[in-house]
Amino acid sequence: MRRILVTGALGQIGSELVPALQQHYGADRVVASDVRIVPQQLPAGGIHEHLDCTQPQQILEMARRYEIGAIYHLAALLSAVAEEKPHAAWNVNMDGLYNILEAARQHRCQVFFPSSIGAFGPSTPPDHTPQTAIQRPTTIYGVTKVAGELLCDYYAGRFGVDVRGLRLPGLISYVAPPGGGTTDYAVEMFLQALRYKHYSCFLKPDTRLPMMYMPDAIRATIELMEADGGRLRYRNAYNVAAMSITPAELAAEIRKHVPSFALDFRVDPVRQSIAESWPHSLDTSAAREDWGFAPQFDLASMTLDMLTRLGAKSSPAVAE
Ligand SMILES: NC(=O)c1ccc[n+]([C@@H]2O[C@H](COP(=O)([O-])OP(=O)(O)OC[C@H]3O[C@@H](n4cnc5c(N)ncnc54)[C@H](O)[C@@H]3O)[C@@H](O)[C@H]2O)c1
Numbered sequence: 001m002r003r004i005l006v007t008g009a010l011g012q013i014g015s016e017l018v019p020a021l022q023q024h025y026g027a028d029r030v031v032a033s034d035v036r037i038v039p040q041q042l043p044a045g046g047i048h049e050h051l052d053c054t055q056p057q058q059i060l061e062m063a064r065r066y067e068i069g070a071i072y073h074l075a076a077l078l079s080a081v082a083e084e085k086p087h088a089a090w091n092v093n094m095d096g097l098y099n100i101l102e103a104a105r106q107h108r109c110q111v112f113f114p115s116s117i118g119a120f121g122p123s124t125p126p127d128h129t130p131q132t133a134i135q136r137p138t139t140i141y142g143v144t145k146v147a148g149e150l151l152c153d154y155y156a157g158r159f160g161v162d163v164r165g166l167r168l169p170g171l172i173s174y175v176a177p178p179g180g181g182t183t184d185y186a187v188e189m190f191l192q193a194l195r196y197k198h199y200s201c202f203l204k205p206d207t208r209l210p211m212m213y214m215p216d217a218i219r220a221t222i223e224l225m226e227a228d229g230g231r232l233r234y235r236n237a238y239n240v241a242a243m244s245i246t247p248a249e250l251a252a253e254i255r256k257h258v259p260s261f262a263l264d265f266r267v268d269p270v271r272q273s274i275a276e277s278w279p280h281s282l283d284t285s286a287a288r289e290d291w292g293f294a295p296q297f298d299l300a301s302m303t304l305d306m307l308t309r310l311g312a313k314s315s316p317a318v319a320e
Contacts, residue, residue: 002069003029005062005109007053007100010034013114013217014074015176020218021072022046031066035075053096059103070110070225073100079118079141079274081180086140093144094151101155101163112225113152113165115237117210118182119145122277129279131239131286138277152236164224165236166217169282172302173214174309182274183209186250190306193254193261202268205248208280210241213302216295220287227291234286242295243302244281253303 009032033051082089121137170183287293
């Protein structure tokens with residue numbers, strides 16, 4: 001069995017996907033890589049490498065050296081960061097993906113590509129957005145995600161590369177901090193509710209976006225990659241989400257456990273306008289029908305688990 005390469009492995013998703021892959025396939029079969037230097041406090045064991053996805057030779061060398069058979073390509077600049085640095089975003093998100101697909105073509109690797117709700121835009125029907133809908137995003141992040149979906153389809157159709165992908169919603173998690181996206185407010189709200197009982201949200205109270213808890217995203221990723229390819233009508237990128245929530249609704253749920261939690265708003269116009277160009281909720285029926293997508297966490301169970309994991313039980317903040 002050939003090894004698995006994860007790019008962008010030190011980010012919000014990689015920090016949980018790498019341990020899950022190690023557990024599922026064996027620690028010696030997973031090569032975790034990132035352009036960032038590996039922090040010293042990482043648990044011993046497992047393979048960690050420096051890899052810049054904009055450097056094709058580095059990817060090819062890694063594929064050869066470790067006999068890579070699958071690549072989970074997580075390296076990217078996220079929506080808010082990309083809007084600050086559009087040229088760098090194109091370079092990392094597009095050239096990086098092209099380099100990965102080329103390495104996959106040459107070494108016959110399977111590829112996982114995480115697209116995003118950012119691949120939709122203001123002209124997309126925002127409620128229960130269908131699997132196939134108009135995609136005219138107005139952010140550079142969204143442009144790279146739509147172009148990425150198409151490039152993946154091209155490599156699958158033209159060269160037979162087994163590329164699969166999810167259109168991920170905002171992901172809520174407690175292991176690693178989010179990397180500069182528009183839905184980061186949700187994770188920040190949990191942390192600050194516990195630490196300060198107060199949070200100033202950068203999105204307006206009624207901004208509705210699709211979200212999912214990280215354990216559901218990790219399971220969905222592995223399930224999609226193991227699914228019978230013959231049953232996949234879309235390959236990439238499947239709509240997935242588990243809830244559709246606003247900052248006000250999340251705050252109300254947190255307040256059930258932290259009664260004195262106070263929320264106010266200091267709206268960031270850039271991230272607010274990005275959020276307003278995205279869907280409110282997604283139709284995930286294609287993922288459910290084709291490969292059995294079934295998220296386990298809703299708003300209530302995710303909130304309880306997040307607070308528990310973040311140490312809420314022992315915090316005086318929740319002993320009120
Ligand atoms: N987290 C979410 O809510 C979310 C939602 C939708 C889609 N996604 C997509 O999932 C993927 C991973 O997201 P994430 O939240 O873990 O992002 P993140 O920002 O937390 O992590 C990205 C990682 O990529 C690394 N990186 C940046 N440039 C690189 C380069 N040139 N070469 C190699 N590594 C590089 C960064 O150091 C970082 O560790 C991205 O493609 C993102 O667009 C994430």
